[in-house]
Amino acid sequence: MTAPKGHIAAIDPASLPKHYDAAAAEPRWGEVWERAGTYHYDPGRPRAETYVIDTPPPTASGSLHPGHVFSYTHTDILARYVRMTGRNVFYPIGWDDNGLPTERRVQNYFHIRCDPGVPYDPELVLEEASARASKEGPPRKVSRPNFIAACERVTRQDEQAFKRLWTRMGLSFDWREEYQTIGTRSRRIAQYSFLDLWRKGHVESRYAPTLWDVDFQCAIAQAELEDRTVPGAYHDLEFGVEGGGRFTISTTRPELLAACVGVTAHPEDARHRHLFGKLALTPLFRVPVPIFPSEKADPEKGTGILMVCTFGDATDVKWWREHGLSLRQIVQRDGRLAPVVFGGEGWESRDAAAANHAYAELAGKNLNQARKRVVELLREPDASATGQGAPLVAEPRAIQHVVKYYEKGERPLELVPTRQWFVRLLPWKDALIEQGARIQWHPGYMQHRYEDWTRNLNQDWCISRQRYFGVPIPVWFPLDAEGRRDYEKPILPDEPQLPVDPTTDVPRGYEAAQRGVPGGFDAETDIFDTWFTSSLTPQISSHWTLDAERHAKLFPADVRPQAHDIIRTWAFYTIAKAWLHEGRTPWDDVVVSGFVLDPERKKMSKSRGNVVTPLPLVEEYGADAIRYWAGSARLGVDAALDEQVFRVGKRLVTKLFNAGKFALAQSGPAHPIASELDRAFAARLAELVRSATRAFEDKNHAQALQETESFFWSRYTDVYLELVKARARDEAAEAAAGRGSAVAALRLGLSVLLRLFAPFVPYITEEVWSWQFAGERGEPSIHRAPWPSERDFAGIAPPAESASLEIAMACFAAIHKAKADASVSAGREVERLTLAANPKTLAKLALVAGDVLSAARVREHALAAQDDLADGAFAVRDAVFAERAES
RNA sequence: AGGCACGUAGCUCAGUGGCUAGAGCACCACCUUGACACGGUGGGGGUCGGCGGUUCAAUCCCGCCCGUGCCUACCA
Numbered sequence: 010m011t012a013p014k015g016h017i018a019a020i021d022p023a024s025l026p027k028h029y030d031a032a033a034a035e036p037r038w039g040e041v042w043e044r045a046g047t048y049h050y051d052p053g054r055p056r057a058e059t060y061v062i063d064t065p066p067p068t069a070s071g072s073l074h075p076g077h078v079f080s081y082t083h084t085d086i087l088a089r090y091v092r093m094t095g096r097n098v099f100y101p102i103g104w105d106d107n108g109l110p111t112e113r114r115v116q117n118y119f120h121i122r123c124d125p126g127v128p129y130d131p132e133l134v135l136e137e138a139s140a141r142a143s144k145e146g147p148p149r150k151v152s153r154p155n156f157i158a159a160c161e162r163v164t165r166q167d168e169q170a171f172k173r174l175w176t177r178m179g180l181s182f183d184w185r186e187e188y189q190t191i192g193t194r195s196r197r198i199a200q201y202s203f204l205d206l207w208r209k210g211h212v213e214s215r216y217a218p219t220l221w222d223v224d225f226q227c228a229i230a231q232a233e234l235e236d237r238t239v240p241g242a243y244h245d246l247e248f249g250v251e252g253g254g255r256f257t258i259s260t261t262r263p264e265l266l267a268a269c270v271g272v273t274a275h276p277e278d279a280r281h282r283h284l285f286g287k288l289a290l291t292p293l294f295r296v297p298v299p300i301f302p303s304e305k306a307d308p309e310k311g312t313g314i315l316m317v318c319t320f321g322d323a324t325d326v327k328w329w330r331e332h333g334l335s336l337r338q339i340v341q342r343d344g345r346l347a348p349v350v351f352g353g354e355g356w357e358s359r360d361a362a363a364a365n366h367a368y369a370e371l372a373g374k375n376l377n378q379a380r381k382r383v384v385e386l387l388r389e390p391d392a393s394a395t396g397q398g399a400p401l402v403a404e405p406r407a408i409q410h411v412v413k414y415y416e417k418g419e420r421p422l423e424l425v426p427t428r429q430w431f432v433r434l435l436p437w438k439d440a441l442i443e444q445g446a447r448i449q450w451h452p453g454y455m456q457h458r459y460e461d462w463t464r465n466l467n468q469d470w471c472i473s474r475q476r477y478f479g480v481p482i483p484v485w486f487p488l489d490a491e492g493r494r495d496y497e498k499p500i501l502p503d504e505p506q507l508p509v510d511p512t513t514d515v516p517r518g519y520e521a522a523q524r525g526v527p528g529g530f531d532a533e534t535d536i537f538d539t540w541f542t543s544s545l546t547p548q549i550s551s552h553w554t555l556d557a558e559r560h561a562k563l564f565p566a567d568v569r570p571q572a573h574d575i576i577r578t579w580a581f582y583t584i585a586k587a588w589l590h591e592g593r594t595p596w597d598d599v600v601v602s603g604f605v606l607d608p609e610r611k612k613m614s615k616s617r618g619n620v621v622t623p624l625p626l627v628e629e630y631g632a633d634a635i636r637y638w639a640g641s642a643r644l645g646v647d648a649a650l651d652e653q654v655f656r657v658g659k660r661l662v663t664k665l666f667n668a669g670k671f672a673l674a675q676s677g678p679a680h681p682i683a684s685e686l687d688r689a690f691a692a693r694l695a696e697l698v699r700s701a702t703r704a705f706e707d708k709n710h711a712q713a714l715q716e717t718e719s720f721f722w723s724r725y726t727d728v729y730l731e732l733v734k735a736r737a738r739d740e741a742a743e744a745a746a747g748r749g750s751a752v753a754a755l756r757l758g759l760s761v762l763l764r765l766f767a768p769f770v771p772y773i774t775e776e777v778w779s780w781q782f783a784g785e786r787g788e789p790s791i792h793r794a795p796w797p798s799e800r801d802f803a804g805i806a807p808p809a810e811s812a813s814l815e816i817a818m819a820c821f822a823a824i825h826k827a828k829a830d831a832s833v834s835a836g837r838e839v840e841r842l843t844l845a846a847n848p849k850t851l852a853k854l855a856l857v858a859g860d861v862l863s864a865a866r867v868r869e870h871a872l873a874a875q876d877d878l879a880d881g882a883f884a885v886r887d888a889v890f891a892e893r894a895e896s
Numbered sequence: 897a898g899g900c901a902c903g904u905a906g907c908u909c910a911g912u913g914g915c916u917a918g919a920g921c922a923c924c925a926c927c928u929u930g931a932c933a934c935g936g937u938g939g940g941g942g943u944c945g946g947c948g949g950u951u952c953a954a955u956c957c958c959g960c961c962c963g964u965g966c967c968u969a970c971c972a
Contacts (some may be wrong), residue, residue: 028934238971243972260972273972308970322971412971421971457900459904513938572968604966612965641909641920643903647965651908653921656934663934671931715910719919727936734930822937829926829938858941 017752019676020780029666031631031659035772039176047790048181050557052233054097061566062088063547063596064182065579066103066190069167070111072175075650076572076613078623081604084570084638085180086710087600092181093796101186101550102175103195106164107479108539109225109417114167115160115478122148123156123477125534135159153477153512160478161191175623178632179771181792188549190542191480196508199542199556200483202586204501205433212472212590214430214496218319218326219471221425222415223344223376227475228429230538230580231468235416242405243311246387248272249290249394251297257285257402259311261410262321263387264379265295267349267368270334271317276302281314291316292400293367293392294351294385295359320424322465331422340423346379348372367392376420412761428496430473430482430535434585438463444584449598451708452645455573459584462577470582472538479536483509485516492527500530504554536762544582547595568597573601573645602706603647613650621650631769634658640769643711661718662773665766668726669777672759675737680749682805684736685856687754689813690729691805692763694721698797701765710768717765725758726817733862761797810853816881822846823883824865831890838891841869845884848874854883 044046050059062084067077092098119135129152151159156221167188175182188195206212208637219228241261249255258272272289274281281300288297298316305324306315317328318862319336328334340346351368352361367386371379386392387401394400413419415461434441442463450456486494500516502509504677514523523529545553551563565587571579580599587595604612607619614620627635629650636656642648682691697720704713736744737751760782767774771792778791788794808818824842825835846854851872854861862870868891878884 022931028932201964236968241971258972262972311972313972317972324972401940410971411969452901454900458967460900465968577967643910646909649908651921654908657920660934667932667935669931712910715919723919730931738930825937832926834927834929835937836927891916 011858015679017676017679017756018671020670022670022674025670025780029773029776031633031662031772032628034776035177035179035632038772038775039179042181042790042792043176043184045790046160048092048098048100048183049185049794050099050183051097052562056562058097059099059562060088060091060096060748061099061550061563061568061596063550063566063569063583064100064102065571066105066188066543066546067171068108069104069106069164069171072113072603072620073170073623073625074613075621075623076605077171078174078178078627078635079605079639079642079648080570080572081175081180082178082636083600083602083642083644083710085284086636086640086768087568087570087705087708088181089771089792090705090710090713090796092307092792093764093767093794095795096182099186099550099566100182101188102180102182102184103188103190103546104168104171105190105539105547106160106165106168106538107191107542108437109227109476110817111160111164112156112476112478113417114146115156115163115299115583118163118255119159120148121151121156121159123153124150125153125477127152127155129154135162139687146383156477163189164189174627177555177624177627179636181771186550190539190549193508194555195542195549196480196547197555198545198549198553199480199537200502200507200509201504202541202545202548202590203483203537204504204507205590209589211433212255212430213433214428214473214499216426216428216496218424218426219426219429220413220415221342221423222418222863223340223342223420223423224418225415225476226342228427228471228473229418229422230416230464230471230540232470232540232581235414236411236421237414238411239410239421240407241410241412242407244384244387244401244405245312245403246292246315246316246394247395247397247400247402248299250284251267251288252288254284254287255395255397256281256314257291257312258314258316260316260321261408262318262380263383264371264376265318265321265339266291266316266383266387267296267346267364268318268320268337268339268372269294269296269298269316270319270337271298271328271332272300272314273303273306273317273328274300274314275306275308276304278306278308278313280308284314290359292394293386294364295394296351296364297357297359299332299334303328308384322424326424336426338426340376340425342425342427344420344423345373345375346371365422376423387628401738411679417542420501429471432470432472432585432589433841434466434470435468437585437588438466441581441585441588444588444594447594448584448596451598451600452643455576455599455601455645458576459580461777462581470538470585472541473535474538475534476536480508480542481510481512481537482533482535482537483507483511484533485511485519485530486533488525488529488531490529492525494531499533514860520652534694540578540582543579544586544597546583547587548590561841564591565594568598568600569596570600570602572604574604598708601645603642603645606649612647626652626655626840627740629771630655630659631662633662633772636771637661637714637771640714641711644708658770661721662770664722664726665763665770665773665777668721668730669759669763669780671730672755673777673781675755677737677748677752678745680746680753682750682754682757684747684750684815684860685808685810686729686732686860687750688806689808689811689817689857690724691757691802692760692808692811695799695802698765698799698801702796702798704815713765715770717762721762721766724818728821729758730755732817732821732857732860732864736860757801761801763791764794764797767794768792809854810856812853812881813857816850816853817861819881820846820854820861820883821856821865823885824861824867824888827888828890829883831888833890836866837893838866838868840889840891841871842867842888843871843873843886845873845878845886846882847876847878847880850878850881850883 329731351358351364358364551560638654701713733751
């Protein structure tokens, strides 16, 4: 249907439904966008026109969480804004599927455990139901390939659930750029990263005491530590001194007594100075250990003198290194005490028989059991190293103390000497802080988090994990004639071989048959820390090492959206990798979203059990309404899950539907926007566009939304739309110019406001846009329409009086109030009234009085000058209202 | 213990060195209106955490204190 030239055609409101049904419309538009490729990245356009988003890959096996909806919506709002400004948005989505969370979920889902010793069973069928039935028994042991297959199966399912939610939320990803962190490309790029770091000398393998989780039986990195305050107890134990004497130490870990390798106190401590240089004798095991001074010993703590064990904490490691102490590792990888024998080399004892007798009670026990038993043994007088009564000289004193845990773990971390791979980061601390300063953080104070973390870093990055579902470390070791690994000469693959699985692939120059035989080779079985791969998300998306041209176009990225709790991991490691690989920052901006709190303002988390499943909320209120809630929160600020805000969002959607229906139902002769009120409205609208655009450029979407919303309600629908209704429908021939101006301005207002709202509420804006605006510029979707700008206002003369809109509004409101005071409906006609205002205001009113009086349905009016009224204020007097019309 | 952020109406939050500090929700009253009753109009509601300082002027800037949250440190 083409409109006659010179006439603005209207839509037929009767053809539209009475009410907008988000549940039906949203999935429909999702399909339209998918089919049209509305959000596709165009690789043909130059870098300068491209905007690259380094999207966080969610942990696919994690639960769907309102926090996801919240922060991903923030990013999507930014993406949609940038896209409308004409830039070519690269907005990929990946799934972080490797790692412990997936393994744990799979273990529970199928009730299985991975055991690399079990042979592969290609026929193995795992079912959730049967797993549930077998929960009675111990978990079934399955081979590593079977376990990985189970992981892949579960993550695919989980990813589909996420994808459904993301699609429904209207996140404008380019789904062609979907990837998995366990996928072939990610594995290749992660392994290449390792090769590159190795070549540059940033990687090494070390045998050293490492933070160790005894349940996962896996090394972890400093960034995965979590402090927890837990109950403990001081135990006062009396030690002997060789050559005579005794002293009492305080320890919270008596179960490590057998691992005691030294005793230390502060050098200035008069109570203990006489002991330095002598040998102490441990109770129970009668092991002679050196007593040495150390500045690190705090005279205020405990008794001021303490035992050094291998290893109770990080300070023990330092003492052990600096003082060349013995290594007596009694804690095994499974958290149980090792079967050691006193009397041999490194395990000296002045009474080996007694030591072994006592230790026999402890070997094989876990740490809690061992603690309980060793305390019992220390209550026996014959355990004394001094012959003066029981070594436990006082009842244990209960305390609350802070203990390091793996953030996903359940038992305290131990320090266990193991061989691990490390990326050397400590030498780069200053450089990494400087890199962080080159990045714009939003909000700015998030940079402090990064700097604090980097400055306090005290360990290199342990990147090896003794787990199964992850990217294999691409290394083999040559075996010597005795079949021992030569750790000094690891064999790395060549780049074209990547990705490799060293447990099945064969290194160059070897035959498969040489695996595991003396003179042959042996595979590294460890996998990478998941962050080793996740820290490469910009490079995974840019196809680093696979497509140089694409990489140059997409790396570094423009923006990294993320949550603040993973600044120390994801942001930090990504910055570190980009620095070590290419000497640059991985992005220009970081935008940090807050957390979602439950209605009691508590952080929503799985462990608190207060997580709400988002999809039912989306179905109840519509995605636009949920997005409105997310969009109204500023970056970095935590937001409470608030259904009242969802309702406000839903109301906005309804209002957009109805206002759009009204504005587009008006027709009239084509005419420029020329009437005073219309020009005043356009001028205010242009101000809004400038202000909202500035807010978006400052990464302040919440302000843009607030201003747009405020204008939409309190200027467009409540005011302007009411004021021009009559003129927009005036059929009189002599009113044609005014009518055409009103219709044009109504449409301009709708068109601009829809576009300003489009990043926040993409569905309803697309819906209304589709009724008539779509296709006007050859582009059907509002989400590819140009962001409002001065161009929308070209040729519109400024109003004669800049406050005309506000004058009209104030006068209209005064008449409304008079009607309300008389309990008369706003639509009732007014026979006559007198409008009072100061002379200046009356003069301004003259410019717009026609619109005000016809909108208020005033038949006759008089004006009265009243000097004591403030500028812009009106008083209504002597109003006579018409009788209510008979229906 | 250190760092960062926050503290404004019953609730959720804007805001500014200067008119009488705002919005939404909630609450109260009123209005069938022609886009919308999934709507509209009007109204009540504040010691801007406390104390001090700078200033002609402080909710805003500075200092101290109190409270909340997060990050980091604290393992004998």
